[in-house]
Amino acid sequence: xxxxxxxxxxxxxxxxxxxxxxxxxxxxxxxxxxxxxxxxxxxxxxxxxxxxxxxxxxxxxxxxxxxxxxxxxxxxxxxxxxxxxxxxxxxxxxxxxxxxxxxxxxxxxxxxxxxxxxxxxxxxxxxxxxxxxxxxxxxxxxxxxxxxxxxxxxxxxxxxxxxxxxxxxxxxxxxxxxxxxxxxxxxxxxxxxxxxxxxxxxxxxxxxxxxxxxxxxxxxxxxxxxxxxxxxxxxxxxxxxxxxxxxxxxxxxxxxxxxxxxxxxxxxxxxxxxxxxxxxxxxxxxxxxxxxxxxxxxxxxxxxxxxxxxxxxxxxxxxxxxxxxxxxxxxxxxxxxxxxxxxxxxxxxxxxxxxxxxxxxxxxxxxxxxxxxxxxxxxxxxxxxxxxxxxxxxxxxxxxxxxxxxxxxxxxxxxxxxxxxxxxxxxxxxxxxxxxxxxxxxxxxxxxxxxxxxxxxxxxxxxxxxxxxxxxxxxxxxxxxxxxxxxxxxxxxxxxxxxxxxxxxxxxxxxxxxxxxxxxxxxxxxxxxxxxxxxxxxxxxxxxxxxxxxxxxxxxxxxxxxxxxxxxxxxxxxxxxxxxxxxxxxxxxxxxxxxxxxxxxxxxxxxxxxxxxxxxxxxxxxxxxxxxxxxxxxxxxxxxxxxxxxxxxxxxxxxxxxxxxxxxxxxxxxxxxxxxxxxxxxxxxxxxxxxxxxxxxxxxxxxxxxxxxxxxxxxxxxxxxxxxxxxxxxxx
Numbered sequence: 001x002x003x004x005x006x007x008x009x010x011x012x013x014x015x016x017x018x019x020x021x022x023x024x025x026x027x028x029x030x031x032x033x034x035x036x037x038x039x040x041x042x043x044x045x046x047x048x049x050x051x052x053x054x055x056x057x058x059x060x061x062x063x064x065x066x067x068x069x070x071x072x073x074x075x076x077x078x079x080x081x082x083x084x085x086x087x088x089x090x091x092x093x094x095x096x097x098x099x100x101x102x103x104x105x106x107x108x109x110x111x112x113x114x115x116x117x118x119x120x121x122x123x124x125x126x127x128x129x130x131x132x133x134x135x136x137x138x139x140x141x142x143x144x145x146x147x148x149x150x151x152x153x154x155x156x157x158x159x160x161x162x163x164x165x166x167x168x169x170x171x172x173x174x175x176x177x178x179x180x181x182x183x184x185x186x187x188x189x190x191x192x193x194x195x196x197x198x199x200x201x202x203x204x205x206x207x208x209x210x211x212x213x214x215x216x217x218x219x220x221x222x223x224x225x226x227x228x229x230x231x232x233x234x235x236x237x238x239x240x241x242x243x244x245x246x247x248x249x250x251x252x253x254x255x256x257x258x259x260x261x262x263x264x265x266x267x268x269x270x271x272x273x274x275x276x277x278x279x280x281x282x283x284x285x286x287x288x289x290x291x292x293x294x295x296x297x298x299x300x301x302x303x304x305x306x307x308x309x310x311x312x313x314x315x316x317x318x319x320x321x322x323x324x325x326x327x328x329x330x331x332x333x334x335x336x337x338x339x340x341x342x343x344x345x346x347x348x349x350x351x352x353x354x355x356x357x358x359x360x361x362x363x364x365x366x367x368x369x370x371x372x373x374x375x376x377x378x379x380x381x382x383x384x385x386x387x388x389x390x391x392x393x394x395x396x397x398x399x400x401x402x403x404x405x406x407x408x409x410x411x412x413x414x415x416x417x418x419x420x421x422x423x424x425x426x427x428x429x430x431x432x433x434x435x436x437x438x439x440x441x442x443x444x445x446x447x448x449x450x451x452x453x454x455x456x457x458x459x460x461x462x463x464x465x466x467x468x469x470x471x472x473x474x475x476x477x478x479x480x481x482x483x484x485x486x487x488x489x490x491x492x493x494x495x496x497x498x499x500x501x502x503x504x505x506x507x508x509x510x511x512x513x514x515x516x517x518x519x520x521x522x523x524x525x526x527x528x529x530x531x532x533x534x535x536x537x538x539x540x541x542x543x544x545x546x547x548x549x550x551x552x553x554x555x556x557x558x559x560x561x562x563x564x565x566x567x568x569x570x571x572x573x574x575x576x577x578x579x580x581x582x583x584x585x586x587x588x589x590x591x592x593x594x595x596x597x598x599x600x601x602x603x604x605x606x607x608x609x610x611x612x613x614x615x616x617x618x619x620x621x622x623x624x625x626x627x628x629x630x631x632x633x634x635x636x637x638x639x640x641x642x643x644x645x646x647x648x649x650x651x652x653x654x655x656x657x658x659x660x661x662x663x664x665x666x667x668x669x670x671x672x673x674x675x676x677x678x679x680x681x682x683x684x685x686x687x688x689x690x691x692x693x694x695x696x697x698x699x700x701x702x703x704x705x706x707x708x709x710x711x712x713x714x715x716x717x718x719x720x721x722x723x724x725x726x727x728x729x730x731x732x
Contacts, residue, residue, distance in 0.1 A: 016394070016401070018090045021309045021330045021409035025302050026092045026356075028109040030137075031119035032127045033098030036149035040119060041082050041095045043284045043292035044299060048084035048091075079105040079342050081354060081411060083394045089303045092411045100129050100702055101491035103441050104473030105342070108422065110136070111438045112341040112356040112411060115143040115306035117298070118169070122148050122156035126168040128649070128703030134169050135675070143274040143306055144169075147298060148281050151183060154193040158183045162279050169277060171675070175238045179279040180267075181297060182228055186211065196283060199294060200224060202232040203263055210293040213286060239263055242270035264304075271305035278305070309409025315339075315358050316436040320371050320384055325433060327359050332407040336360030336368065338426040339435050340417070343470045345505060353414045354395075355406070355426065358435070362406040362414070362426070364392045369432040370417065371425045383419050386429045390416030421469040442707060443475050443488035445693040447495045448516070450485065452509035460485075463506035467498060474498060481595060482516040492694055517687045519594040519724070520638040520713050526551040529629025531581075531621035536612070543609035544617035546570060546578050548625045549602045550633070555712050559586055560600040570606035574618040578603055581622025590630035592637060592721075592728040597713070601626070637721040638713035639685050646680040646696065648704035653678045655699055663688035664717075683711055 018024045029037045045051050082093045096109040116137050120126055137144055148161050162179050170177035184198035184207065197211040200220055207220040240248045243266040252258055270276035282294035314329040317337055328334045342354035372383040392412045393400035406412035427433040451457035468476050475488035489495040502508045528549050535542040561579045586596035648656050657667050657680060665684035673679045696704050
């Protein structure tokens, strides 16, 4: 690990195909927007020799400045992979978006990685979203480490930020979140700020000086050792507490000097088990420098302390028809099981899939079976097809380096999988398998759209299909009641990116229109109606008369049709025609154009003509009878009510409950959820929570999450109902 006494030997550079899972490390970078993740990736690539000082690929490619490459990658709203070689290991660095709207990309990164590096800004601290991701990792036992960035800031305080991290991430055991190094400060500037120029290893008690732009190891001065004594003792005690050697603590407390090699080995094992979480520091390289501060230590932590893919449990796998199947963990010679963790479209090569191989070996130009989970509720088609794999490559910015194979534990980009979508499983064509899907957040912000022009209308369906294939966190709905095309997104930034991709990537211009909630109508009282449709215009005329009674039914009853005609006043063959007519009119609505529901319609009487009566005539008469009954009755507008559950920090419970009340919501209960959070349950009209995903994030500073499900339709307050009726009249 980074605190080893020997200097780093290192063969370094851009990654090639790995030949054994033990030589692979998959690490995902997690942190809020602005914490410095992408800058850190650049610094690690520079130190590993994957880019030179100008930010260009070391082997002479044509890629422009790496930072500019990242800027072009959708403004850091996508999961991106940067593979590098370090000391004989291939490190797949997965950079995730820091925006809460792109948590789907973050979840994909967590799925593909075996360990997580949490990036925390020394000037901004730890936000609520980062804490929640830490808890997700803790729930599955993922190894984690913390790196503090922005140490060049005048407000940066490494010791204070380490304490904050211990409070935020070490709820169960603060002594499991401890620094491995302390920053070494240079001379104070005119503003009183002393820049960080190096690190002091707490275990080795060695000084690593980065002031020249290259990492140089030296003996610390006699005046520096007392400064690290307390932190060093606490670190050693924290490591020994996690040691599998139960005698180590007694020996240490008895005054025995524990061997450095033993401490490093115990530290590496504790990190790999996910029971100890080291804190490190990093800063980008200065202009002209070859290494950024702390980058060597981070790379050594990843290769020495983070687990290999061999240590990850085998995924839950079934056959496509649901039968359980046992697969050995990370066996390159086992059956092929790989997962598409990201899908993107390239204007030159078409669809590109980022794939993590969990078992077997993936090779170019072979035919594989693609199994999908469907996700029909989100607009994804189910598929179970064979496809030929195109080229395999390792990405770096816009460049792709060809790979001859991708073994279990490694990641690669796969070209030309035209049917595969994010979350799909790749397996052998003669042995199809399906991995258990990872949990995707539910998109709760509706975006109603329509094609801008006729040419856009022709391309809209294909563009939307590609959009949801790339992003399983997005749900496509074609609402049969409101006749709107709705993209359900995770937030405003997510929606903006969706529109931008439709416009620039798929050439589809759309207009955003107001989102409509599916309202309904019902009768408040019993009413009667008479429908008379009598016309004579030469030849066969039209003759149908029917009398009906309408009465309200309980919520959820639908429409009942009852025949109480006696004496054949309406011939038997025309009674279904009357029912068809009233049901058609009910679907069109009788007050504001919304479907009529929860009523019983009773056919009482009518008249027919032996020649001029017909199916069409009685359909029309039935519709007229229902409209007349509505004209003489009070009609309620029914609005959908959602059951809403909000998980929120205790500090924001009052604000959330007050806000729900302001949305005409009824809080039906609260319960403690642990960890300083409360679960609030409420019933809220759906018309009031169209933008709740955005408003709740603002209200809770990004720390709250909510879910919603349809409960029922109930009468809308008269003043709101009248406003909607007026809007319907104006529109007509």
